[in-house]
Amino acid sequence: MKKGRVFSGARPTGRQHLGNYLGAIKNYVALQENYDCVYCVVDLHALTTLADTEHLRTWTYEMVLDWLAAGIDPECGTIVFVQSHVPQVTELHTILSMVTPLGKLTRLPTFKEKVRQQPDNVNYGLVGYPVLMAADITLYKADVVPVGVDQASHLEFTREIVRTFNHHFGPVLVEPQAKYTEVPKVLGIDGINKMSKSLNNHVELASEPEELYARVRMMVTDPQRQRRTDPGRPEVCNVFSLHNVFTPQETVGQIEADCRTAGIGCVECKKMLAENLVVHLAPFRERRSQLATDPDYVWDVLRDGAERAKTIARQVIAEVQTAVGLP
Numbered sequence: 001m002k003k004g005r006v007f008s009g010a011r012p013t014g015r016q017h018l019g020n021y022l023g024a025i026k027n028y029v030a031l032q033e034n035y036d037c038v039y040c041v042v043d044l045h046a047l048t049t050l051a052d053t054e055h056l057r058t059w060t061y062e063m064v065l066d067w068l069a070a071g072i073d074p075e076c077g078t079i080v081f082v083q084s085h086v087p088q089v090t091e092l093h094t095i096l097s098m099v100t101p102l103g104k105l106t107r108l109p110t111f112k113e114k115v116r117q118q119p120d121n122v123n124y125g126l127v128g129y130p131v132l133m134a135a136d137i138t139l140y141k142a143d144v145v146p147v148g149v150d151q152a153s154h155l156e157f158t159r160e161i162v163r164t165f166n167h168h169f170g171p172v173l174v175e176p177q178a179k180y181t182e183v184p185k186v187l188g189i190d191g192i193n194k195m196s197k198s199l200n201n202h203v204e205l206a207s208e209p210e211e212l213y214a215r216v217r218m219m220v221t222d223p224q225r226q227r228r229t230d231p232g233r234p235e236v237c238n239v240f241s242l243h244n245v246f247t248p249q250e251t252v253g254q255i256e257a258d259c260r261t262a263g264i265g266c267v268e269c270k271k272m273l274a275e276n277l278v279v280h281l282a283p284f285r286e287r288r289s290q291l292a293t294d295p296d297y298v299w300d301v302l303r304d305g306a307e308r309a310k311t312i313a314r315q316v317i318a319e320v321q322t323a324v325g326l327p
């Protein structure tokens with residue numbers, strides 16, 4: 001017996017990297033055991049920047065292929081679909097916008113940040129973004145939304161919209177609960193910024209072994225370790241933080257000790273990490289190539305996911321229409 005329904009959405013960003021895997025995908029896969037999961041590619045949200053729209057199809061395909069290869073499994077009941085394939089979300093967005101004060105939206109720190117990022121394109125979609133997010137979650141009566149502690153305010157805004165709506169029109173929408181998950185901050189190969197495709201500091205899950213070795217070789221380590229004989233500080237080294245995830249624990253302890261006493265050089269240490277990454281990601285790469293042999297497979301999964309999502313969405317929209325009094 002499952003504990004409820006989980007909803008989560010991600011913008012289509014193409015091939016996924018280690019940061020995406022450790023920050024979201026791994027958790028998406030684990031949640032399937034105890035929850036009915038609804039995972040959505042939020043392509044409408046991606047339009048708010050009006051950038052790279054010509055890549056939306058390819059990036060959707062590549063991202064979902066990675067999700068499926070990593071273990072997100074429609075066969076076990078998980079719904080994977082594209083936001084714009086279920087048009088009911090835009091209707092719910094419009095209705096929820098009627099109970100959302102404009103002042104609140106424009107005061108949100110996320111909106112102010114977006115205005116800073118794209119001052120020449122402060123469009124209506126940017127302002128309404130959190131309302132569309134609330135529509136995404138409530139359209140599927142999600143009980144639970146996985147969030148990192150720093151994203152709790154985003155979900156709280158959805159909860160507020162739900163409370164306001166239900167106060168006006170009756171208890172129709174489900175107020176989602178946050179499921180706090182530890183979202184590790186995975187740094188990019190520059191060792192400074194969060195791993196990100198746009199900064200080109202990422203390591204793709206689907207990389208071939210040679211590419212993995214090349215990217216790991218480029219990783220910045222402890223900046224104070226100038227010479228091979230200098231003792232290192234694993235606690236400030238990004239290579240070491242990845243060893244913590246991808247290297248067996250008994251070896252991690254040894255690496256830590258060897259680093260502190262200059263018993264191991266960074267070149268060797270990185271080689272070990274790359275080797276472990278290659279081993280760890282081998283089943284993923286194999287499954288990915290297997291799934292990619294049928295170019296229709298991802299689209300079939302998304303088509304089927306949209307149909308299943310629509311079954312829930314139609315029911316919820318009908319309840320909402322009745323509640324608000326639409327004829």
Ligand code: SF4
Pocket residue numbers: 221222225232233234237238239240259260264265266267269270
């Ligand atoms: S030996 Fe390894 S853990 Fe130590 S600084 Fe070099 S790369 Fe980092």
